[in-house]
Amino acid sequence: MRKKIVVGNWKMNKTVAEAGELASTVLEQLGNGITGCEVGISPAFPALAEVGKIIERSDIHLVAQNCHYEDDGAYTGEVSVRMLGSLGCSYVIIGHSERRQYFGETNQTVNLRVRKALAGGMRVIMCVGETLEEREGGVTDRIVTEQVREGLKEVSDLDGVVLAYEPVWAIGTGKTATPEQAEEVHASIRATIDDMFGETAAGHLRIQYGGSVKPSNAGELFAKPNIDGGLIGGASLKAEDFVAIVKAAGDS
Numbered sequence: 001m002r003k004k005i006v007v008g009n010w011k012m013n014k015t016v017a018e019a020g021e022l023a024s025t026v027l028e029q030l031g032n033g034i035t036g037c038e039v040g041i042s043p044a045f046p047a048l049a050e051v052g053k054i055i056e057r058s059d060i061h062l063v064a065q066n067c068h069y070e071d072d073g074a075y076t077g078e079v080s081v082r083m084l085g086s087l088g089c090s091y092v093i094i095g096h097s098e099r100r101q102y103f104g105e106t107n108q109t110v111n112l113r114v115r116k117a118l119a120g121g122m123r124v125i126m127c128v129g130e131t132l133e134e135r136e137g138g139v140t141d142r143i144v145t146e147q148v149r150e151g152l153k154e155v156s157d158l159d160g161v162v163l164a165y166e167p168v169w170a171i172g173t174g175k176t177a178t179p180e181q182a183e184e185v186h187a188s189i190r191a192t193i194d195d196m197f198g199e200t201a202a203g204h205l206r207i208q209y210g211g212s213v214k215p216s217n218a219g220e221l222f223a224k225p226n227i228d229g230g231l232i233g234g235a236s237l238k239a240e241d242f243v244a245i246v247k248a249a250g251d252s
Ligand code: PEP
Pocket: 009, 166, 170, 171, 172, 173, 174, 210, 211, 212, 213, 231, 232, 233, 234, 235
């Protein structure tokens, strides 16, 4: 059975002090309540060290929002896997749609980052998802399959991999995919994974859903057999909402 995983993506929000406060509140509200669910929080780079200290003795994972695909060198503004590891990060989000949309991330650069992170002992959350235009054009399946195949090209072991299906039209818009819409894409991703890695591979792979998950819709999404938790943006900036979503995952 796959353990659910819920990760809060704080994006470009919170100063170091504010991120520390939010992390402390999440920790306090979760208490010993993390059962049946893995939990991570992903502050912006400047707050990783501070948040890392606060959650150090807990089961909460420190998650980075991106990493570069080179070890070091003249890449102004970039952050390497080794740097993230030295801060205590155990996961890194790769290929978030905002990276693809605003920063020129492609399936090829996503693949480079995924391979570099895994080689450096970091687990990855690789994001995939279609735009509204692609969904309305009936090409969701083709786009998502391509993102999965190209993003995981030459990856030999899925052990450190989590996927996040995040329809772009549902991110930060308040529009959530229905549990049935999300389930359909998750099932199709599993078929792609089995095709790429062998028949039983997808049975072990966790696939999160992301896109306007809130306490009010988390339960029904996480109840679907192919949805293994969530990548949470807006709602993760409010400790009570994030904790309620974690609890919904633990209960489902
Ligand atoms: C995200 O950023 O990954 C996300 C799903 O955002 P939101 O929950 O705000 O839609």
